Amino acid sequence: xxxxxxxxxxxxxxxxxxxxxxxxxxxxxxxxxxxxxxxxxxxxxxxxxxxxxxxxxxxxxxxxxxxxxxxxxxxxxxxxxxxxxxxxxxxxxxxxxxxxxxxxxxxxxxxxxxxxxxxxxxxxxxxxxxxxxxxxxxxxxxxxxxxxxxxxxxxxxxxxxxxxxxxxxxxxxxxxxxxxxxxxxxxxxxxxxxxxxxxxxxxxxxxxxxxxxxxxxxxxxxxxxxxxxxxxxxxxxxxxxxxxxxxxxxxxxxxxxxxxxxxxxxxxxxxxxxxxxxxxxxxxxxxxxxxxxxxxxxxxxxxxxxxxxxxxxxxxxxxxxxxxxxxxxxxxxxxxxxxxxxxxxxxxxxxxxxxxxxxxxxxxxxxxxxxxxxxxxxxxxxxxxxxxxxxxxxxxxxx
Ligand SMILES: [Zn+2]
Numbered sequence: 487x488x489x490x491x492x493x494x495x496x497x498x499x500x501x502x503x504x505x506x507x508x509x510x511x512x513x514x515x516x517x518x519x520x521x522x523x524x525x526x527x528x529x530x531x532x533x534x535x536x537x538x539x540x541x542x543x544x545x546x547x548x549x550x551x552x553x554x555x556x557x558x559x560x561x562x563x564x565x566x567x568x569x570x571x572x573x574x575x576x577x578x579x580x581x582x583x584x585x586x587x588x589x590x591x592x593x594x595x596x597x598x599x600x601x602x603x604x605x606x607x608x609x610x611x612x613x614x615x616x617x618x619x620x621x622x623x624x625x626x627x628x629x630x631x632x633x634x635x636x637x638x639x640x641x642x643x644x645x646x647x648x649x650x651x652x653x654x655x656x657x658x659x660x661x662x663x664x665x666x667x668x669x670x671x672x673x674x675x676x677x678x679x680x681x682x683x684x685x686x687x688x689x690x691x692x693x694x695x696x697x698x699x700x701x702x703x704x705x706x707x708x709x710x711x712x713x714x715x716x717x718x719x720x721x722x723x724x725x726x727x728x729x730x731x732x733x734x735x736x737x738x739x740x741x742x743x744x745x746x747x748x749x750x751x752x753x754x755x756x757x758x759x760x761x762x763x764x765x766x767x768x769x770x771x772x773x774x775x776x777x778x779x780x781x782x783x784x785x786x787x788x789x790x791x792x793x794x795x796x797x798x799x800x801x802x803x804x805x806x807x808x809x810x811x812x813x814x815x816x817x818x819x820x821x822x823x824x825x826x827x828x829x830x831x832x833x834x835x836x837x838x839x840x841x842x843x844x845x846x847x848x849x850x851x852x853x854x855x856x857x858x859x860x861x862x863x864x865x866x867x868x869x870x871x872x873x874x875x876x877x878x879x880x881x882x883x884x885x
Contacts, residue, residue: 488625489644490621490627490644491622491642491643492619492643492644492645494619502637507585508550508553508557509560510589512558513562513583516565519531520569537559553615554614554615557593575751578794589637591634593613593633594632595631598631598647599630608623619645627647630647632647632648634646634648638719639720640719640723651799654742656804657743657744658745659744659745661744661746662745663676663746664855664858665740666816666850666852672732674849680849685725686725694718694721729792733792733796733799737799737802738803741803741804746809748808748810748811749800750816751810751811811856813852816852817848820842823839837852
């Protein structure tokens with residue numbers, strides 16, 4: 487994904503924002519229909535049916551008709567893809583799009599490749615119903631079939647051209663690496679390396695917490711509240727930038743160094759990674775703290791989306807060399823002797839085998855198991871959890 491700073495005029499900004507609103511409206515309607523659907527109503531409406539409904543809606547509502555049909559149809563296609571990704575297990579459930587947070591739309595097809603170079607520093611792209619919008623030519627534009635225009639929470643506009651990066655040739659050493667999504671770090675490699683995505687520094691996290699407390703105290707609709715919100719948005723945007731940067735660097739590095747890259751299969755990950763509720767023996771029906779909150783810590787939330795992105799980029803850059811491994815029990819199994827027991831996991835960070843005494847960083851131990859492809863014995867395999875389609879849609883955690 488090549489991203490450039492878009493420089494719309496104030497009038498264009500208003501027009502772009504209206505398009506974002508239309509795309510979001512259409513997406514949320516599609517999501518609502520999908521979440522509320524019950525089997526007795528027949529098969530879930532797919533893209534074709536929803537596109538037909540969109541045509542009807544455009545006939546009925548002038549404001550929707552005033553927007554670009556390309557943008558609105560694309561929002562439906564994107565939603566359709568999101569649902570497919572969800573059922574394929576590679577992505578989370580589609581979430582609600584919120585004003586101010588999810589401002590963007592996508593243009594696909596011949597319109598996307600019509601780019602005019604204005605001079606050395608500037609180029610322009612045609613946006614339906616908006617016209618020619620300039621963007622800064624910070625590097626060469628790839629030959630792309632689509633682009634996406636977004637406005638981040640700080641109010642910066644970007645244009646990103648979706649071009650799958652050139653695959654990186656395998657080093658040919660036959661080396662295999664396992665990558666585990668760490669609990670204490672962003673990713674652990676079977677080589678023993680611990681990779682950390684910077685996210686927000688301790689000081690920045692402190693500041694974020696402080697700002698969030700101030701936001702809670704600020705009067706709704708006040709100038710102060712607006713200022714605090716903007717400051718929070720800026721921090722989120724910064725974390726997002728760093729995360730994307732980290733994903734690009736890490737995926738390139740792994741694709742260059744290893745022939746085969748094994749990662750945990752996301753399909754089963756959420757089930758195995760959630761800490762179990764601990765019943766309180768003193769108080770029937772009550773629960774003791776189980777570190778669930780700690781796991782869902784600030785930076786973790788911010789980094790949550792980084793993992794899926796990393797796997798996606800790996801699959802682009804090391805095409806055909808990425809293998810998905812069922813992660814069940816990788817964190818409880820000894821990478822030295824294969825003994826599998828929950829007691830092996832001394833705590834979040836340390837693994838100590840109860841059978842052979844092997845001791846290692848818990849994430850690295852899991853990464854070694856993933857590298858070996860020895861994830862689970864068939865006997866203990868648990869079927870993936872089916873999430874009820876009626877469950878409340880979750881809000882996205884990322885910026
Ligand atoms: Zn052992």
